[in-house]
Amino acid sequence: MEIIVTHKNADFDALSSLVAASIIYPHATPIVPKTLNPNVRAFLSIHKDLFPLLDLGAIDLEKVTRLVVVDTAQRARVEGISDLLARPGVEIHVWDHHEHRSDDIQATVLYQENVGSATTLLVAEMEKGEARISPIQATLFLAGIYEDTGNLTFSNTTAKDARAAAYLLEQQADLNVLKNFLRPAYGLKQKQILFEMLQHSRRTKLNGYHISINKVPIEGHTPGLAVVVDMYQDIVNVDAAFGIFTDRGKARTMVIGRSEVAGLNMGMIMRSMGGGGHPGAGSALLRKVNPDAVEEWIVELIKGNQQSSVRIGDLMSFPVMTVSLETPMEEVAAILRKTGYTGVPVVEGKKIAGIISRRDFRKVKKASQLKAPAKAFMSGKVFDIPPESSVLQAARIMIKHDIGRLPVVENGDLIGIVTRSDTMRYFYDMLPD
Numbered sequence: 001m002e003i004i005v006t007h008k009n010a011d012f013d014a015l016s017s018l019v020a021a022s023i024i025y026p027h028a029t030p031i032v033p034k035t036l037n038p039n040v041r042a043f044l045s046i047h048k049d050l051f052p053l054l055d056l057g058a059i060d061l062e063k064v065t066r067l068v069v070v071d072t073a074q075r076a077r078v079e080g081i082s083d084l085l086a087r088p089g090v091e092i093h094v095w096d097h098h099e100h101r102s103d104d105i106q107a108t109v110l111y112q113e114n115v116g117s118a119t120t121l122l123v124a125e126m127e128k129g130e131a132r133i134s135p136i137q138a139t140l141f142l143a144g145i146y147e148d149t150g151n152l153t154f155s156n157t158t159a160k161d162a163r164a165a166a167y168l169l170e171q172q173a174d175l176n177v178l179k180n181f182l183r184p185a186y187g188l189k190q191k192q193i194l195f196e197m198l199q200h201s202r203r204t205k206l207n208g209y210h211i212s213i214n215k216v217p218i219e220g221h222t223p224g225l226a227v228v229v230d231m232y233q234d235i236v237n238v239d240a241a242f243g244i245f246t247d248r249g250k251a252r253t254m255v256i257g258r259s260e261v262a263g264l265n266m267g268m269i270m271r272s273m274g275g276g277g278h279p280g281a282g283s284a285l286l287r288k289v290n291p292d293a294v295e296e297w298i299v300e301l302i303k304g305n306q307q308s309s310v311r312i313g314d315l316m317s318f319p320v321m322t323v324s325l326e327t328p329m330e331e332v333a334a335i336l337r338k339t340g341y342t343g344v345p346v347v348e349g350k351k352i353a354g355i356i357s358r359r360d361f362r363k364v365k366k367a368s369q370l371k372a373p374a375k376a377f378m379s380g381k382v383f384d385i386p387p388e389s390s391v392l393q394a395a396r397i398m399i400k401h402d403i404g405r406l407p408v409v410e411n412g413d414l415i416g417i418v419t420r421s422d423t424m425r426y427f428y429d430m431l432p433d
């Protein structure tokens with residue numbers, strides 16, 4: 001059998017992706033997660049009978065041959081399927097719009113695009129297949145897209161999201177129903193928190209942006225904090241707003257952020273804190289932390305964002321010491337010795353043909369082989385990077401592939417080189433003046 005699952009604390013995008021996937025995979029059973037956001041729960045309590053969703057408990061997982069995961073690729077965010085993920089022979093399809101992470105679920109088929117909502121990808125697929133969508137399904141799908149893109153206003157919104165929304169309106173999505181469900185999480189408790197935030201509201205200018213960070217004590221489970229931060233940001237009118245909500249009894253702190261500007265990627269900031277999100281909105285759950293320290297941490301992360309405006313092109317060394325395909329190995333060795341470099345690109349004209357590093361000399365077994373040309377020992381697999389990349393991107397490639405230097409390539413030509421110590425120096429702010 002086939003099942004469709006999504007992340008816990010399901011939002012509208014998660015729920016609508018579940019239902020949308022059940023149209024694309026007509027033989028698959030959509031499984032509703034145990035925890036739902038309050039507005040999703042409210043929607044389902046009224047519309048449950050219209051959507052044939054099952055609990056995971058009703059499924060014999062032994063019989064599952066195909067698993068479809070929607071609106072997340074993170075293992076930890078999907079409950080109850082770790083055995084299934086580990087079982088060989090299970091076909092796994094992932095539909096997700098979050099940035100791909102190396103520890104994500106290993107998909108047999110991965111549909112990943114950086115669009116505003118996961119629903120967008122599934123709706124685009126449906127439109128291609130000319131699937132029939134009922135008005136109530138169209139309404140739910142539009143709720144998914146609207147919630148994740150802030151009604152197509154968040155900076156993560158793409159033309160594809162707007163196109164999918166247009167298609168759903170053509171399929172009679174009902175904006176009145178939508179309006180009632182998209183913001184119902186705002187009640188008395190949320191109102192009190194918002195008022196408290198406004199009373200203690202402070203604005204600061206960081207890295208050229210107007211920021212407001214607000215620390216609020218909360219007690220017990222408090223849903224709808226994202227909506228509160230959203231409204232708070234609207235009212236105080238800043239580029240980015242953060243709520244640091246601490247429940248002292250449970251020693252838990254929920255950090256929620258909203259950003260209106262492309263230069264402040266909230267998802268990136270929250271990922272640095274162990275959470276996640278999109279460029280426009282994100283959150284992180286921290287245990288046993290001091291809210292003041294969290295505030296400082298956020299300030300540091302925002303300041304750090306400024307650094308990401310430095311591009312690899314600013315940091316690289318050039319001209320680059322290179323050797324040709326025919327340079328004898330003994331000459332390469334002499335160059336490495338003289339310069340202290342751990343490796344040197346092998347070029348053919350301006351194009352990189354390979355790279356030769358100290359490690360490659362381990363392959364040299366006899367002295368006579370030192371007369372052989374570089375092309376015989378070089379590694380032809382070269383990772384390179386364009387000059388407009390960020391330092392973080394370069395660091396990621398070097399760490400992932402355990403390489404110490406990355407050729408910088410523009411229009412196919414080698415224009416510079418960046419080393420691991422360049423990036424380290426940059427991160428630790430030890431740039432020589």
Ligand SMILES: [Mn+2]
Nearest residue numbers: 013071118148
């Ligand atoms: Mn989503």
